[in-house]
Amino acid sequence: MSQRPVSELKGVGPQVAEKLARLQIFSLQDLLFHLPLRYQDRTRVTAIGGLQLGQDAVIEGEVKAADIVMGRRRSLVCRLQDGSGTVTLRFFHFSAAQKQGLAVGTRLRCYGEVRRGSSGLELFHPEYSRLQEGMEAPVEAYLTPIYPVTEGLHQNRLRGLVEQALRLLEQEGGLQEWLPPELLAEHGLMALQDAVLLLHRPPPEVSQQQLLEGQHPAQRRLIFEELLAHQLSLLQLRQRIQALQAHPLQGGETLREALLARLPFSPTAAQRRVLEEIDADLEQPRPMLRLVQGDVGSGKTLVAALAALRSLACGGQVAMMAPTEILAEQHYRTLSDWLQPLGIQVAWLAGKQGVRERREQLALAEQGQAGLVVGTHALFQEEVRFQRLALVIIDEQHRFGVHQRLALKAKGEQDGYQPHQLIMTATPIPRTLAMSAYADLDCSVIDELPPGRTPVETVAIPEERRPEVIDRVRKGCREGRQAYWVCTLVEESEVLQCQAAQATAETLSALLPEFRVGLVHGRMKAAEKAAVMDAFKAGGVQLLVATTVIEVGVDVPNASLMIIENPERLGLAQLHQLRGRVGRGATRSYCVLLYRAPLSQMGRERLGIMRESSDGFVIAEKDLQLRGPGELLGARQTGLVQYRIADLQRDAALLEPVQAAARWLQARGLDNNAGSLIQRWLGAREQYGQA
Ligand code: ADP
Numbered sequence: 015m016s017q018r019p020v021s022e023l024k025g026v027g028p029q030v031a032e033k034l035a036r037l038q039i040f041s042l043q044d045l046l047f048h049l050p051l052r053y054q055d056r057t058r059v060t061a062i063g064g065l066q067l068g069q070d071a072v073i074e075g076e077v078k079a080a081d082i083v084m085g086r087r088r089s090l091v092c093r094l095q096d097g098s099g100t101v102t103l104r105f106f107h108f109s110a111a112q113k114q115g116l117a118v119g120t121r122l123r124c125y126g127e128v129r130r131g132s133s134g135l136e137l138f139h140p141e142y143s144r145l146q147e148g149m150e151a152p153v154e155a156y157l158t159p160i161y162p163v164t165e166g167l168h169q170n171r172l173r174g175l176v177e178q179a180l181r182l183l184e185q186e187g188g189l190q191e192w193l194p195p196e197l198l199a200e201h202g203l204m205a206l207q208d209a210v211l212l213l214h215r216p217p218p219e220v221s222q223q224q225l226l227e228g229q230h231p232a233q234r235r236l237i238f239e240e241l242l243a244h245q246l247s248l249l250q251l252r253q254r255i256q257a258l259q260a261h262p263l264q265g266g267e268t269l270r271e272a273l274l275a276r277l278p279f280s281p282t283a284a285q286r287r288v289l290e291e292i293d294a295d296l297e298q299p300r301p302m303l304r305l306v307q308g309d310v311g312s313g314k315t316l317v318a319a320l321a322a323l324r325s326l327a328c329g330g331q332v333a334m335m336a337p338t339e340i341l342a343e344q345h346y347r348t349l350s351d352w353l354q355p356l357g358i359q360v361a362w363l364a365g366k367q368g369v370r371e372r373r374e375q376l377a378l379a380e381q382g383q384a385g386l387v388v389g390t391h392a393l394f395q396e397e398v399r400f401q402r403l404a405l406v407i408i409d410e411q412h413r414f415g416v417h418q419r420l421a422l423k424a425k426g427e428q429d430g431y432q433p434h435q436l437i438m439t440a441t442p443i444p445r446t447l448a449m450s451a452y453a454d455l456d457c458s459v460i461d462e463l464p465p466g467r468t469p470v471e472t473v474a475i476p477e478e479r480r481p482e483v484i485d486r487v488r489k490g491c492r493e494g495r496q497a498y499w500v501c502t503l504v505e506e507s508e509v510l511q512c513q514a515a516q517a518t519a520e521t522l523s524a525l526l527p528e529f530r531v532g533l534v535h536g537r538m539k540a541a542e543k544a545a546v547m548d549a550f551k552a553g554g555v556q557l558l559v560a561t562t563v564i565e566v567g568v569d570v571p572n573a574s575l576m577i578i579e580n581p582e583r584l585g586l587a588q589l590h591q592l593r594g595r596v597g598r599g600a601t602r603s604y605c606v607l608l609y610r611a612p613l614s615q616m617g618r619e620r621l622g623i624m625r626e627s628s629d630g631f632v633i634a635e636k637d638l639q640l641r642g643p644g645e646l647l648g649a650r651q652t653g654l655v656q657y658r659i660a661d662l663q664r665d666a667a668l669l670e671p672v673q674a675a676a677r678w679l680q681a682r683g684l685d686n687n688a689g690s691l692i693q694r695w696l697g698a699r700e701q702y703g704q705a
């Protein structure tokens with residue numbers, strides 16, 4: 015029955031169906047998985063004398079008085095009495111008929127919240143019904159579910175529909191149990207049907223507290239299954255990719271040694287270890303799918319370059335993609351500097367390129383002269399073709415969605431061979447998230463910074479003390495240092511953000527006439543941006559005013575001071591990224607968080623974390639706790655799916671057992687169970703995984 019459409023239920027016509035669709039309810043099963051937000055206890059009658067403030071209660075009694083009272087607002091005040099005491103019912107809106115119905119001597123049953131009113135404990139606008147003399151009215155047998163509803167579809171209506179579905183479920187069954195008995199036993203899980211029935215009709219003795227906290231075994235059962243379905247779908251995606259073919263890549267030592275010989279430093283142990291992990295993947299005849307996490311400044315670019323050299327040594331082209339033009343351009347320059355001397359041509363593709371230049375660069379990629387092609391998402395475009403693409407490197411993965419990740423994969427396919435994929439991110443992904451959102455990837459962590467870095471000292475200063483901050487910039491620049499001034503705005507509008515940056519640049523340049531102030535923002539032409547960045551790098555510009563476009567990757571070691579305006583509006587991970595632009599040289603660096611008072615409690619906590627920690631992983635974990643996974647990764651961008659019942663934060667402890675269960679199903683080849691679970695919980699959504 016579970017896959018049948020809701021329209022089969024009595025009372026569901028096109029209009030109701032459309033409203034249900036707004037709640038993502040299409041099938042009977044969707045309705046069964048549409049769980050209550052909370053419950054009301056109407057299963058027992060509370061003695062009036064025992065009512066507690068704040069309690070929701072059912073009471074019964076006799077009306078002793080009913081009068082219209084002219085207070086600040088006209089109200090109908092009704093005194094209800096049982097053997098234990100008296101309480102006031104107060105109505106601000108009432109009709110004459112209603113008043114008559116509450117005549118002295120009437121027996122009522124009421125349900126409502128007990129509040130403090132002018133006469134002591136009162137129930138405001140309680141639900142009520144009249145009790146017939148000598149007739150025992152039954153109380154509810156179960157806790158009353160309160161569902162998430164939508165406009166035009168009321169609680170009682172929805173409750174009635176769920177009841178219909180539950181009755182069908184009881185009569186026909188139909189929520190097939192896809193978890194084998196061994197798994198249920200091992201993880202102490204309830205049977206699915208029992209869990210669903212219990213959650214819609216909890217018996218009176220069930221702890222409401224436990225239900226509210228999502229800790230009831232019936233909830234745990236559904237959460238477990240949902241998480242498992244997601245985990246299985248990622249594993250399936252991964253298996254599908256691993257079943258594909260790729261050219262095994264080996265060697266490249268000569269090129270690598272030539273590059274390292276020209277660098278003023280040697281790789282850290284962590285860089286070497288991660289490169290070994292990458293090499294082991296590249297040697298396989300199936301595509302690598304590896305995520306490299308490394309805090310800002312940990313040297314991911316070098317690892318990428320060394321991986322690229324192996325591909326190039328084997329005659330395979332490499333595409334390297336970055337999320338912003340500034341970053342792509344910076345990669346282009348760094349990698350050109352590193353690779354051109356080894357005889358490797360590097361091409362460059364960006365959105366805002368001139369037609370002729372673009373055509374030239376496209377030809378270099380297509381005809382294979384360019385070993386490495388660096389670019390923004392422009393690399394995804396239709397007309398970009400490669401001669402023999404063997405490795406795709408994506409920097410700062412969290413800005414590219416799963417979709418884009420897969421689009422580039424499709425692009426790389428040639429003669430049935432897939433390119434290897436290396437994904438690099440500076441946003442440390444807390445383990446819980448990595449386990450659920452990236453189960454399709456292998457992970458490596460560069461857990462060490464190159465030697466000689468000094469931690470950035472971070473202070474939070476309120477906006478009123480801006481002049482002091484400007485003095486500090488002046489002093490720093492006089493000492494020959496450079497500074498970033500980052501403008502942020504809460505508005506999504508890039509235009510406004512750029513205008514704000516422009517205004518700030520003008521003000522600062524008037525206040526600091528002895529220094530050159532540069533400006534970069536997202537709406538400038540690539541060449542203009544590059545000119546400013548070059549001047550900043552060369553030291554000709556001392557103060558760089560920027561929007562968050564400089565967030566990622568920009569590398570100017572002499573810049574040792576950063577001011578971030580309105581830091582309270584940014585995510586911690588983003589602040590950490592920004593701050594990572596300083597502290598790249600040997601001099602002590604500072605980051606000033608110039609906030610607007612008063613800060614919210616959350617704002618204070620977050621800026622506190624930034625002051626106390628410089629460890630990207632610690633910061634990301636805290637950010638996850640404070641803001642939730644969607645915010646951290648950008649739910650839409652990552653394709654990080656919305657769960658129906660599970661909550662990654664609340665249910666983090668289940669992730670490990672869920673992984674074990676997923677592997678258990680896989681190891682036993684229970685593909686049908688896995689497929690059915692995926693279908694049940696992800697349905698159509700899972701399809702995009704194949705895109
Ligand atoms: P990120 O991981 O943030 O992308 P980058 O690759 O931009 O970091 O590297 C940051 C800086 O550290 C660059 O200037 C880079 O040349 C330098 N670097 C990379 N590896 C090392 C190393 N092993 N020793 C010293 N400096 C390094």
Ligand code: MG
Binds near residue numbers: 314315409566
């Ligand atoms: Mg980088």
